[in-house]
Amino acid sequence: MAVHAHPDDESSKGAATAARYAAEGVDVLVVTCTGGEQGSVLNQSYPRDVPPEEMVEVRRAEMAEAARALGVRQHWLGFTDSGLPEGDPPPPLPDGCFALTPLEDAAAPLVELVRSFRPHVMTTYDPTGGYPHPDHIMTHRVAYEAYHAAGDRERYRGHGVPWTPLKLYYNHDFSLRRMRTVHEALLAAGVDSPFGDWIESREVREVPERPVTTRVPCAEWFPARDAALRAHATQVDPNGFFFAVPRDLEPRIWPVEEFELADAKVPVSLPEDDLFAGVHAEDDR
Numbered sequence: 464m465a466v467h468a469h470p471d472d473e474s475s476k477g478a479a480t481a482a483r484y485a486a487e488g489v490d491v492l493v494v495t496c497t498g499g500e501q502g503s504v505l506n507q508s509y510p511r512d513v514p515p516e517e518m519v520e521v522r523r524a525e526m527a528e529a530a531r532a533l534g535v536r537q538h539w540l541g542f543t544d545s546g547l548p549e550g551d552p553p554p555p556l557p558d559g560c561f562a563l564t565p566l567e568d569a570a571a572p573l574v575e576l577v578r579s580f581r582p583h584v585m586t587t588y589d590p591t592g593g594y595p596h597p598d599h600i601m602t603h604r605v606a607y608e609a610y611h612a613a614g615d616r617e618r619y620r621g622h623g624v625p626w627t628p629l630k631l632y633y634n635h636d637f638s639l640r641r642m643r644t645v646h647e648a649l650l651a652a653g654v655d656s657p658f659g660d661w662i663e664s665r666e667v668r669e670v671p672e673r674p675v676t677t678r679v680p681c682a683e684w685f686p687a688r689d690a691a692l693r694a695h696a697t698q699v700d701p702n703g704f705f706f707a708v709p710r711d712l713e714p715r716i717w718p719v720e721e722f723e724l725a726d727a728k729v730p731v732s733l734p735e736d737d738l739f740a741g742v743h744a745e746d747d748r
Contacts, residue, residue: 464492464582464628466573468561468598469499469524469544473697474691475705477586478533478633479670480720482681482687485534491737492532492580493537494573496602497561501546506700513697528713529690532690540572547681556583562597566604570705571622573609578623583742587612589633589673589723607631610726627743629729632677632722639665639672641717645708648716657707675721677735682718685710723729 465481467473473493475483492501499522504513513521523539530537542561548554556563563624577585592599612618614627624704635641642658649656689706692699699705724731724737729741 464494464577464580464585466494466496466585466602466609467595468496468586468588468602470495470529471499471535471692471695472599473533473535474529474688474695474699476588476636477720478569478688478691478723479681479684480722482533482684483679484568484738486684486687491533492576492582493533494540494576495537496540496569496605497542497544498539499544500545500589503636504697506697506703509544509697518697521552521697522695525697528673528675528694529691532687532694534687539578540743542569542574543715545601547596549619550571556597559602560597560603563667564601566608567619569601569603570608570612573605573617574613574619575622577609577613577628582628584630584738585628586632586634586652586722586738589635589725592645593634593637593713602666603732604634607725627728629727629728630724630731630738631726632738633673633725634675635675636722637721638675638721639670640675641721645713645716648707648712652712654709667690673723676724676733677722677738678719679722679736680719682714685713 465473465477481491496517501521502518502522528535542564543559545560545562547554548556585606588599589605590603593604609627610631614625614626642662645664646656646658693701694704731741
């Protein structure tokens with residue numbers, strides 16, 4: 464089970480890993496906490512404007528196509544996008560949005576989903592959200608709460624039969640180590656890199672790197688990831704940031720996706736190359 468904030472996050476974070484496991488027979492469920500209602504058309508090559516009242520349905524259709532590309536199931540948790548407040552000071556978040564929902568109210572539907580779907584492994588964002596979007600930070604809080612509470616019979620009564628997931632991971636697709644490695648490889652190959660300013664900004668701000676415990680080989684599924692990204696046509700420019708690395712070079716430069724093991728209820732041996740290391744699918748607890 465992969466828990467994400469908005470439609471398109473599942474295609475830019477851990478997507479090739481999800482596609483790999485789905486192709487290998489794992490029942491993979493992507494959970495999307497919000498509908499992306501506050502999103503606008505970010506792809507400058509998109510052929511038309513999308514009025515705000517249409518955006519939800521457009522993004523739902525994009526999400527369905529992305530799920531097909533990855534070979535996964537997908538579930539909407541049903542909360543309202545909080546938007547990304549900008550300004551100094553930033554404006555208040557809109558009433559009723561995901562990030563302002565009390566934690567137990569926000570986690571309850573995910574606890575119920577965990578108990579019905581019964582995942583062995585969950586993935587989500589680290590406590591920073593990966594970047595400071597209020598919905599990403601809230602997604603971490605909700606996924607962390609659901610992971611730890613779903614197996615507790617005394618919590619969230621009336622929300623299904625308890626089930627205890629065995630491993631929780633944070634995805635780290637944009638680690639400084641990865642971006643620096645890709646940046647330097649592109650320059651060495653004589654290819655323009657768009658990542659220099661991004662790397663410099665993180666170094667100047669001294670953004671701490673979180674530990675990577677698990678590197679999943681998944682280059683064979685990069686085309687599925689790319690198809691999922693292109694499915695989010697309002698958000699992702701097929702000639703933009705996510706497609707800046709030549710696809711013939713990418714598997715040689717960085718053929719994995721990275722994760723941080725945040726919790727395990729089975730014996731582990733780090734580092735890993737498999738999210739299901741130590742997990743037995745027949746374990747129904």
